[in-house]
Amino acid sequence: MAHPTTVDHLLPGDHVCWTFDDHERHLSALVRFLRGGLARGEQVLYLTDTFLPDAFLAAAQAYGVEVREPERTGQLQVTTAEKSYLAGGAFDAERALDGWRAAIARARGQGYSALRVAADMGWTVRATPGVERLAWYEAQANRIFAGGYVMALCCYDRRLFTSAELDHISAAHPATARAGAGAHEEWAPMLRVRRDCEGLRLAGAADRSNSEALASVLHDLVADARFLPDGAAPLVVDLAELTFADTGIARLLASAAAAAPGRLVLRGARPALAELLAVIDPARAHAACATRSQA
Incomplete structure (x- = not known):
């Protein structure tokens, strides 16, 4: 146990x-x-x-x-x-x-x-x-x-x-x-998921073993992003502390950003995840590598 x-x-x-x-x-x-x-x-x-x-x-x-x-x-x-x-x-x-x-x-x-x-x-x-x-x-x-x-x-x-x-x-x-x-x-917990007024922060590792948990929170975030007023700052999924993500998680993240274009963005991806995102969704790969402060 x-x-x-x-x-x-x-x-x-x-x-x-x-x-x-x-x-x-x-x-x-x-x-x-x-x-x-x-x-x-x-x-x-x-x-x-x-x-x-x-x-x-x-x-x-x-x-x-x-x-x-x-x-x-x-x-x-x-x-x-x-x-x-x-x-x-x-x-x-x-x-x-x-x-x-x-x-x-x-x-x-x-x-x-x-x-x-x-x-x-x-x-x-x-x-x-x-x-x-x-x-x-x-x-x-x-x-x-x-x-x-x-x-x-x-x-x-x-x-x-x-x-x-x-x-x-x-x-x-x-x-x-x-x-x-x-x-x-x-x-220590494999993945920590924290939601705030700016969006979502992920810390740790994400893969098939916790994918349903992350999918649920991302679904909620997408729904909120779609109702942002015009001109409002987009919601951000901060990936700076996400140390590992498998291909399935990369697809999940890319799909979330694609579901609310311009209203939900990925930021701070580490090199391995950035490479996966570049293959899955080249249009958003550059933004995903930026940090919050650079955006």
């Missing part, structure tokens, strides 16, 4: 598929995640399917984390899948996404520095109406999390899923912490 210390490296805006196969180490990771959020003045939500809420809180207390006062004030909230994802008896992906928007608004309104969420996803293997849209939901959630206020740790017990299922799910996350991650060397 992923090492518990991997959760220490998450930042607001990260959305990670975190796999485990041992409940004790899973508990250790969750407690680390909780402790870090409380210490930073973040609101912490844990949507459990592995532990009963009271049992988890007692265990966290035994690990040395004071949970009673944060629970009283609402800084810490622990609930079950049945009362969150499955409220109403089925999984409604759109309702779940709206729920995250509402949770962000509440946390911001209450003055929390960020919203930190851990979610056990074991409930998805049960015969639940709507669960077939899980991968779509995970991909769409990136459009919300990329705003940089929420960090989300989606916990998947790999004993419950096939390798193919986990591959499908992980592609909807910018980063995945699989078995062995962090055990021998420091782990």
Whole structure:
């Protein structure tokens, strides 16, 4: 399973598929995640399917984390899948996404520095109406999390899923912490996606393993770019910190720019990506090599 210390490296805006196969180490990771959020003045939500809420809180207390006062004030909230994802008896992906928007608004309104969420996803293997849209939901959630206020740790017990299922799910996350991650060397999210008023910033590496996550955010960006008023500065996809992109990602980026010509531009591509873009879309290759300051 992923090492518990991997959760220490998450930042607001990260959305990670975190796999485990041992409940004790899973508990250790969750407690680390909780402790870090409380210490930073973040609101912490844990949507459990592995532990009963009271049992988890007692265990966290035994690990040395004071949970009673944060629970009283609402800084810490622990609930079950049945009362969150499955409220109403089925999984409604759109309702779940709206729920995250509402949770962000509440946390911001209450003055929390960020919203930190851990979610056990074991409930998805049960015969639940709507669960077939899980991968779509995970991909769409990136459009919300990329705003940089929420960090989300989606916990998947790999004993419950096939390798193919986990591959499908992980592609909807910018980063995945699989078995062995962090055990021998420091782990960091593979890709960080951040959306701001100027456009989108990508940092890390992008390939088939996280392509669905990136595609969702780019789709959102294209839609916004098309509605820019005439004469407005274009939205920018900043590629300066994107250290690797495979051919599929290069095509995805080129298609996004082509879908909103003049309103969405690629900037700061490193040489290898610039060469791919030059082959795929020569008309935009020069702009893609420029930095924001040069544009």
